[in-house]
Amino acid sequence: MENPAQDKAFPVSWDMFHRDSRALAWRLSSEGEWKAIVCITRGGLVPAGIVARELGIRTIETVCIASYHDYDSQGSLKVIKPIDPKVIDLEDGEGSGVLVIDDLVDTGKTLKVVREMLPKAHYATVYAKPVGVPMVDTFITEVSQDTWIYFPWDMGWQFQPPLSKETAG
Numbered sequence: 001m002e003n004p005a006q007d008k009a010f011p012v013s014w015d016m017f018h019r020d021s022r023a024l025a026w027r028l029s030s031e032g033e034w035k036a037i038v039c040i041t042r043g044g045l046v047p048a049g050i051v052a053r054e055l056g057i058r059t060i061e062t063v064c065i066a067s068y069h070d071y072d073s074q075g076s077l078k079v080i081k082p083i084d085p086k087v088i089d090l091e092d093g094e095g096s097g098v099l100v101i102d103d104l105v106d107t108g109k110t111l112k113v114v115r116e117m118l119p120k121a122h123y124a125t126v127y128a129k130p131v132g133v134p135m136v137d138t139f140i141t142e143v144s145q146d147t148w149i150y151f152p153w154d155m156g157w158q159f160q161p162p163l164s165k166e167t168a169g
């Protein structure tokens with residue numbers, strides 16, 4: 001949910017998201033041999049699909065987390081579905097060789113919860129805000145903390161009034 005303290009807007013189109021997710025895949029391709037992807041639902045589902053396609057990864061797992069919002073700011077986090085032990089146990093039981101993907105890191109609270117499950121995994125997001133940067137290993141674009149990122153799956157077409165007060169039409 002939009003936060004009133006994040007009054008700048010960073011709208012992202014499908015094309016832009018696809019291009020940025022491919023850029024993330026490109027960067028990750030030289031950072032390791034990935035055995036599996038764990039995507040953080042729901043926002044991580046879309047970039048995880050794009051990265052999996054680019055890198056030829058076919059083992060894709062979810063960790064399902066819901067945040068409860070209080071007055072438009074992030075409240076407590078609840079793990080609705082944990083990571084399958086088969087994925088955790090792929091190598092050392094701590095996530096080596098596993099790529100964890102989300103659409104963005106903001107405060108870093110979501111990644112912190114998942115890092116406790118897979119401390120040695122590699123954490124990647126498409127976008128990052130400064131407070132969350134220490135929690136992520138690879139990201140593509142940084143936006144300021146007072147910016148709200150608008151993802152294409154949350155948006156729809158709408159009439160835009162002109163900048164001048166003149167009535168359009």
Ligand SMILES: O=P(O)(O)OC[C@H]1O[C@H](OP(=O)(O)OP(=O)(O)O)[C@H](O)[C@@H]1O
Nearest residue numbers: 041042043067104105106107108109110
């Ligand atoms: O760094 P943080 O402050 O934890 O915020 C980042 C998280 O917030 C959003 O998910 P959200 O909980 O809104 O759920 P969704 O992915 O289901 O939309 C986003 O997709 C990240 O997962």
Ligand SMILES: O=c1[nH]c(=O)c2nc[nH]c2[nH]1
Nearest residue numbers: 001106147148149150151
């Ligand atoms: O769509 C979103 N945009 C954001 O900037 C954000 N920050 C936390 N959660 C978010 N969700």
Ligand SMILES: [Mg+2]
Nearest residue numbers: 041042043044
């Ligand atoms: Mg999310």
